[in-house]
Amino acid sequence: MPLPQDQNPLDKKIELSPPAESASEKLIDPPEETKQISTLSSPSSTMPPKLPKPKMSLKTKIILLVVILFFTPLVASIYPVYQLMTLGKKAQSTATELLSAAKSQDLVAASEKLNGFHTDLQQLQQTYKLLGWMNFSPFRWHYQDGVHALSAGTASVEAGQAMLDAIMPYTDVLGLKGEGTFTGGTTEDRIVAILDTLDKIAPTLDTVSDKLTIAHDNLSAIDPNRYPKQIGSQSPGKLITTAQEYINEALSGVSKAKPVIKVLPKLAGVDATKRYLVLFQNDAELRPTGGFMTAYAIMDMTRGTIVAERSEDIYSLDNKFKTRLAPPKPIAKYLPLVYYWYLRDMNLSPDFKTSMDLFLSYYEKLPGEGEVDGIISIDTNVLKELVAILGPIEVPGYGSFSSEIVPACDCPQVIFKLEDMITRPVAEIRTDRKAVLGPMMQTLLKKAYDADSNAWPELFQSVFANIAQKHILFYMKDAETQAAAENLNVAGRVLDFDGDYLYINNANFGGAKSNMFTTEEVEQTIEVKEGRISKDIIITYKNPFPSSNCNLEAGKLCLNGILRNYMRILVPKGTELANSQGFDDKTVEVSEDLGKTVIEGFFTLQPQSQKTLKLTLSTPYRPDGEYRLLIQKQPGTYAPKHTVTVGDTLEEFDLTTDKTLEFAL
Numbered sequence: 001m002p003l004p005q006d007q008n009p010l011d012k013k014i015e016l017s018p019p020a021e022s023a024s025e026k027l028i029d030p031p032e033e034t035k036q037i038s039t040l041s042s043p044s045s046t047m048p049p050k051l052p053k054p055k056m057s058l059k060t061k062i063i064l065l066v067v068i069l070f071f072t073p074l075v076a077s078i079y080p081v082y083q084l085m086t087l088g089k090k091a092q093s094t095a096t097e098l099l100s101a102a103k104s105q106d107l108v109a110a111s112e113k114l115n116g117f118h119t120d121l122q123q124l125q126q127t128y129k130l131l132g133w134m135n136f137s138p139f140r141w142h143y144q145d146g147v148h149a150l151s152a153g154t155a156s157v158e159a160g161q162a163m164l165d166a167i168m169p170y171t172d173v174l175g176l177k178g179e180g181t182f183t184g185g186t187t188e189d190r191i192v193a194i195l196d197t198l199d200k201i202a203p204t205l206d207t208v209s210d211k212l213t214i215a216h217d218n219l220s221a222i223d224p225n226r227y228p229k230q231i232g233s234q235s236p237g238k239l240i241t242t243a244q245e246y247i248n249e250a251l252s253g254v255s256k257a258k259p260v261i262k263v264l265p266k267l268a269g270v271d272a273t274k275r276y277l278v279l280f281q282n283d284a285e286l287r288p289t290g291g292f293m294t295a296y297a298i299m300d301m302t303r304g305t306i307v308a309e310r311s312e313d314i315y316s317l318d319n320k321f322k323t324r325l326a327p328p329k330p331i332a333k334y335l336p337l338v339y340y341w342y343l344r345d346m347n348l349s350p351d352f353k354t355s356m357d358l359f360l361s362y363y364e365k366l367p368g369e370g371e372v373d374g375i376i377s378i379d380t381n382v383l384k385e386l387v388a389i390l391g392p393i394e395v396p397g398y399g400s401f402s403s404e405i406v407p408a409c410d411c412p413q414v415i416f417k418l419e420d421m422i423t424r425p426v427a428e429i430r431t432d433r434k435a436v437l438g439p440m441m442q443t444l445l446k447k448a449y450d451a452d453s454n455a456w457p458e459l460f461q462s463v464f465a466n467i468a469q470k471h472i473l474f475y476m477k478d479a480e481t482q483a484a485a486e487n488l489n490v491a492g493r494v495l496d497f498d499g500d501y502l503y504i505n506n507a508n509f510g511g512a513k514s515n516m517f518t519t520e521e522v523e524q525t526i527e528v529k530e531g532r533i534s535k536d537i538i539i540t541y542k543n544p545f546p547s548s549n550c551n552l553e554a555g556k557l558c559l560n561g562i563l564r565n566y567m568r569i570l571v572p573k574g575t576e577l578a579n580s581q582g583f584d585d586k587t588v589e590v591s592e593d594l595g596k597t598v599i600e601g602f603f604t605l606q607p608q609s610q611k612t613l614k615l616t617l618s619t620p621y622r623p624d625g626e627y628r629l630l631i632q633k634q635p636g637t638y639a640p641k642h643t644v645t646v647g648d649t650l651e652e653f654d655l656t657t658d659k660t661l662e663f664a665l
Contacts, residue, residue: 111164118157125150145222152218156247159211166204170194187449191304195265205258212251219244259484267481269301275309276301277363277372280437281347283379283471283636284419284513284559288505288568289347289355289492290473290635291379294422297438298372306445311438318342320366334566334602335509350505350568351594352377352492352635353482356475374476377492379636380415381471383440385462387414389455390447398436409516409559410545419513424557468657470635489658492635494570494594497660499628500526500533500621501596503570506634511604512561517545518605520640522655526629528647528665531622534578539613541565547607563605567613570596570632574620582613627663631655 128146135143224240267274276299281291297311325341326332328348338345343362347355356375364371387393388403395401398421401414409416421436448459466472473492476482485491494503504522508515523538543563550558567583575597580588583601591598605611627646639654646663653659 107164107168111161111168114157114160114164118154118161121150121154121157125154141226145226148218148221152215152243152247155211155214155218156250159208159215159250162204162207162211166201166208169197188305192270195268195270195304198261198264201261202258205254205261209251209254209258212247212254216247216251219247256488259480260488263478263481263484266478267301267476268304270303273300273302274373275299275371277360277375278437278441279375279377281377281379281636282419282422282513283381283638284415284516285511286506286508286515286634286636287345287347288350288507288634289352290377290470292508293344293347295435295437297441299376299438299441306441308438308442311435311441313435314344317363317366317369318344320368321362323362330507330566330600331509334564348507349594350503350570350634351494352473353475353486354594360475360477373478374474374481376475377473377635378466379471380418381469381638382466383418383444384412384415385466386444386448386459387412389458389462390444390451393440393443393447395436395439395443398439401440408557411516415516419516419559420557423513423559470633470657473635494596495630495632495658496595497628497630499623499630500535500619501570501572501630501632502537503596503632504539504634505568505570507566509564509566511563511565512548512550513559514543514561514563514605514607515636517560517607518543518563520637521642522640523643524629524645526627526644526646526663528623528627531624533619533621533623533627535617535619537569537613537615537617539582539615540610541605541612542610543605543607545607560607562607564602565605566602567600569599569615570594571599571617572619572621573597576618577615578618579616580614582611623665625665627665629661629663630658631661632658 128150131143131146219240222240222244224237224244227236227240229235229237265271278297278299279293280295280297281287281289282294283291285292287293293314295311295313296317298309300307300309321343327335327338327341327345330348331338331341331345335345343359346359346362349355349358360372360375363369384403387401392400392402399417401417403412403414405411406413406416409419418436448455451459463472467490470492472490474485474490475492476485482491486493489495502522502524504520506520519542521540521542523536523540525536527534541563543560545560547562548558548560549556550561570593573592573596577588577590577599580599580601583603587600587602589600591600599615601613603611603613629644631642631644633640633655637655639656642653642655642659644651644661647665649663651661
């Protein structure tokens with residue numbers, strides 16, 4: 001039966017609102033979620049407008065990319081940076097322990113710590129590689145500097161390991177703590193054993209040189225100017241510069257040591273006995289090569305063992321020297337009562353080889369002298385330090401010598417007694433009073449050979465320091481040995497140098513022993529204008545001590561008298577002297593010698609006074625971005641104070657050996 005039209009459900013409108021509730025017919029509300037679905041699915045529901053999808057601008061994308069690229073590596077770097085800090089502290093601790101072992105001269109402990117430090121550096125290198133992304137960042141230079149620094153450190157440690165391995169067998173002879181293989185027998189026996197095995201060290205030096213070259217190349221790639229000169233108490237730029245200088249010096253030292261190792265057995269008389277003339281230069285009476293040549297000794301060296309053949313006063317040589325040579329101009333002009341050029345005054349050239357060439361050419365022709373293989377000069381500092389290390393000595397026929405200070409000269413007793421023996425006027429003729437050198441050297445050598453091995457490190461350090469500071473000089477007739485000495489700068493040569501140059505050389509001509517009491521200070525002020533160098537030099541000499549009684553009739557010890565000083569200042573060839581002050585009238589002259597321009601003059605200095613000399617120069621040296629200066633130290637001098645000012649940069653130092661300075665312009 002069809003439904004009425006008004007009851008047709010298709011024709012009836014759907015009520016969205018619920019019908020009124022009745023008691024008999026109450027509908028249960030559907031869940032809220034169902035209502036929402038129903039509402040949304042209803043064809044008559046109103047659809048909200050579709051929102052447009054936001055678009056990211058190119059600028060925003062770039063910023064977002066930069067943020068991601070910047071922060072992602074930073075986040076990823078947290079762990080490696082933490083590891084680097086941890087490993088760095090560990091390496092620093094190991095380095096401190098290594099330094100402690102080195103100071104205690106314990107080579108076994110030093111070797112162990114060096115191996116540990118090497119491991120620490122390798123771990124640091126591996127961890128540092130995790131920061132490799134920085135190589136493609138604005139910080140790439142700093143990252144690369146870190147790579148170079150770690151590579152240099154590793155190579156330096158490997159060089160140290162090789163050197164320690166080479167030295168280890170010799171520790172007992174050197175007096176170091178280690179596992180030496182030359183134990184037993186006398187000290188002479190052990191020295192011979194060392195000389196017989198020196199050829200085995202040469203390959204090790206090649207390895208050390210190769211490793212140091214790697215370190216040098218890596219450190220040279222780091223520009224210290226990229227880093228601040230000062231951050232708090234730290235100086236990053238200075239630290240880098242210092243490391244570069246140390247590596248340069250180490251590499252240069254190894255390079256110079258190689259030819260010395262080669263000729264050392266020959267020098268020590270391993271295959272054939274060598275005969276050396278040992279000259280005692282008295283630096284209290286300063287002369288161009290280190291001091292007045294007071295005495296000499298003939299020493300024979302056979303397989304490292306030294307024996308004094310004889311020792312005599314230098315005047316005994318002049319008594320045999322019958323050739324009458326006209327004195328050179330400085331001696332004729334400034335040295336009183338000297339009418340000929342004697343052997344004792346032939347060390348007139350500032351260049352030790354030039355002086356010894358002349359001296360030896362006449363010495364070997366003297367009756368009873370004969371040929372020698374070389375000349376070794378020593379001054380009072382060598383004897384003073386040996387006596388201080390080995391203790392008081394008793395020299396047969398000459399009494400005791402010690403390092404006790406004598407108030408009369410404020411100097412060690414060994415120096416005072418030597419000067420007393422050499423200088424004090426006496427009524428009787430004593431031809432042997434200056435012949436003490438040979439017996440004293442023999443006594444010192446015997447005491448050194450018999451000394452406990454613990455004394456040897458200090459002995460070696462003293463000898464090396466005296467050689468470096470030009471208190472010991474070498475002249476060898478054998479060309480290869482002489483070349484090795486010159487390469488090591490122990491031959492007292494006037495050096496060639498591609499830069500500015502200064503060598504102040506003094507000669508005491510009849511001024512007692514006043515150099516014992518006189519100090520020297522040098523100030524240089526350099527101005528660079530349009531590539532040209534002009535400089536002012538101020539040299540001050542001071543003698544604050546009272547005068548000695550130098551009256552010959554009184555028979556007193558004349559140590560401190562009027563200094564009669566003949567001075568030569570060696571500067572680059574072509575230098576022009578604009579002005580000079582402080583010298584005696586009409587004594588300043590300019591000439592050329594030894595490849596240099598030489599400015600010479602004369603002055604006197606009274607006890608308890610001072611003298612100031614001033615010079616203004618212009619040099620032919622043309623620096624290119626960097627001003628370089630070599631200052632050479634005169635043998636026999638004691639650390640004169642130097643001040644060098646270039647622009648706003650000032651350097652002060654005591655000149656203990658030849659020194660090269662570099663200033664950025």
